[in-house]
Amino acid sequence: MRVRLLDLCHARSGDKGDTANIGLIARKPEYFPLIVREITAERVRNHFAGIVRGSVERYELPNLGALNFVLHEALGGGGTLSLRNDAQGKTLAAALLRMELDVDKDLLLK
Amino acid sequence: MKEMIRIASGQGFWGDLQRAPVDQVRNGPIDYLVMDYLAEVTMSILQKQRKKDPALGYARDFIPLMDEILPTVMAKGIRVITNGGGVNPIACSEAVLALARKHGIPGVRVGVVLGDDILPSLDALLAQGHELRHMETGEPLRSIRDRVQSANVYFGAGPIVxxxxxxxxxxxxxxxxxxxxxxxxxxxxxxxxxxxxxxxAAGTIAGHILECGAQASGGNFSADWEHVPDLARVGFPIAEAHPNGEVVITKHLGTGGRVSRQTVTEQLVYEIGDPRQYITPDCVADFSSIHLEEVGPDRVRVFGITGAPSTEFYKVSASFSDGYTAIGTLTYSWPDALAKAQKADEILRTRLKDLGLTYEEIHSEFLGFNSSHGPLSPLPVEANEIVLRIGVRDHRFDAVERFGRELAPLILTGPPSVTGFAGGRPKPAEVVSYWPALLPKTAVQPRVQILES
Structure with missing residues (x-):
């Protein structure tokens, strides 16, 4: 069945210059292998087409049930240069949680 | 040796909840109150303030706060640690000692950490061959030397110890x-x-959890924000630290907010890069070694942490003048709020073009539609109101100033049902950019000075 990442994860985002990071955290340990498999750096980069101009790196934190995505050239120059209302990328975490994906119904019933 | 010390976060940034440090001191036992006041742009603002008045250049909010809590912290033996000294820690310390005299408290010892401000020695450092190349672009600092407003080394725990x-x-x-x-x-x-x-590394990670205040105790928390209790009276986080490096994150009894595995995890992943290489002047901490365990209501144990040797470098943060921006807004109401705001944007851009004005950057967003999620935003079905937010950036002051004069005329010369121009013309604001670099630790020495009342 089709779900939003919001149903499986919570997340927080922040900035360093023109680079943003999004920490994506599985709501349940059972969801972690699924997001490791499905939420690749490439998929995140495609999701943010038109917002993120640079590369995307992904780091795994199985001990926290989390993935960390580092998004380069993501904030319209960043810091004081950016003309965006969200110059610090605070809402990019929520933007990632919009992503939709297909999951096995059994996983959600666990 | 004590078996445990309580370190309380009092401030996540300059401008954070004013009563938070007061509550930390009064609402339960703590041994240390730590307060972060400095963001990257703060240092340039403080340098400008000190230029105008040599007695300024520090986080001024710290003084009325100390006025309120100094008698209590001295009576309870709580020690206060802050980077609020900014570019003038001596003046800040003298202001605190003046408070001690005012309250008639003898024996207040203020430890001042100096040496991080390398603006006065910048040319000497460059002459010695330290190029201070930008960490991302690799450009040497001399390319912007004449526009530098502040330059500081990030010291670690050492001089505070x-x-x-x-x-x-x-x-x-x-x-x-x-x-x-x-x-x-x-x-x-x-x-x-x-x-x-x-x-x-364990102490560093405890610091990372505390450094943004209530972001570790239920604030800005995304998993189930609507159920976080009593954020109005949110308790800021406290680290109960043990000699073996284990820490329990908690908050004072009876305060609002929440400390859970989830709230701590959200703060752990905040503003990090490679989690295995969290680099500070003190060590390189490995976030993949962190273990979390809920050990009671609002109590999370943090343990098992490993770290690696620190690097040979201090990070330098310099700031420099980098042009101007102006940003303005206009609010359009139903019917067709978005279409009107988009038309206004188009008209404004045409007028700028007709004036021969182009900018290094021009950017429009429609608040209520797409300012947060850009192209991912679904079209609003029937928005009651949409705010056009348009901004320009350029190194030419006059061009940016001229933009500010073109916005207001849209009220009488553009689409209807427009309001929200009470703020007046958008004025050019100086852009202060940030220049991160590395400097060998051997090139600067921290100094510690003790001042006493």
Missing amino acids: EALRQGANIVITGRTTDTGLTLAPMMAEFGWQPDDWNRL
Whole structure:
């Protein structure tokens, strides 16, 4: 069945210059292998087409049930240069949680 | 040696909840109050303030706060550590000592950490061959030397430990890492050596959890924000630190907010890069070694942490003048709010073009539609109101100023049902850009000075 990442994860985002990071955290340990498999750096980069101009790196934190995505050239120059209302990328975490994906119904019933 | 010390976060940034440090001191037992005041752009603002008045250049909010809590912290033996000294930690310390005299409290020892401000020695450092190349672009600092407004080295816990060992009740630093403020009391109390990498990493990670205040205790929390209790009276986080490096994150009893595995995890992943290489002047901490365990209501144990040796470099943060921006808004109401705002944007851009004005950057967003999620935003079905937010950036002041004059005329010369121009013309604001670089640790020396009332 089709779900939003919001149903499986919570997340927080922040900035360093023109680079943003999004920490994506599985709501349940059972969801972690699924997001490791499905939420690749490439998929995140495609999701943010038109917002993120640079590369995307992904780091795994199985001990926290989390993935960390580092998004380069993501904030319209960043810091004081950016003309965006969200110059610090605070809402990019929520933007990632919009992503939709297909999951096995059994996983959600666990 | 104490079996446990309580380190309380009092401020996540300059401008954070004013009553938070007061509550930390009054609502339960703590041993240390740590407060971070410095963001990257703050240093340039403080340099400008000191230029106007040599007695300024520090976080001025710290003084009325100390006025309120100094008698209590001295009576309870709570020690205060802050980087609110900005670019003038001596003046900040003298203001605190004046408060001690005013309250008639004898024996207040203020430890001042100096040496981070390298603006006065910048040319000497460049002449010695330190190019201070930009960490991302690789460009040498000399390309913007004439526009530099501030330059500071990030010190770690070391000089604060020294000040605490010399008996400081209050430690005031300039540019220090946020994490060093929390790590320092653990090193001083438990006698951790500067090469005890695992424990230093544990204290550093505790500092990362505390450094944004209530972001670890239920604030800005995304998993189920609507169920976080009593955010109006949110309790800021407290680290109960043990000599073996284990820490329990908690908050005072009876305060609002929540400390859980989830709230701590959200803060752990905040503003990090490679989690295995969290680099500070004190150590390189490995976030993949962190273990979390809920051990009671609003109590999370943090343990198992490993670290690696620190690098040979300090990070330098310089700031420089980098042009101007102006940003303005207009609000359009139903019917067709979005279409009107989009038409206004188009008209404004045409007028700028007809004036021969182009900008290094021009950017429009429609608040209520797409300012947060850009092209991912679904079209609103029937928005009641949409705010056009348009901004320009350029190195030419006059061009940016001229933009500001073109916005208001849209009220009478553009689409209807428009309002929200009470703020007047958008005025050009100076852009202060940030220049990160590295400097060998051998090139600068922290100094600790003790001042007494």
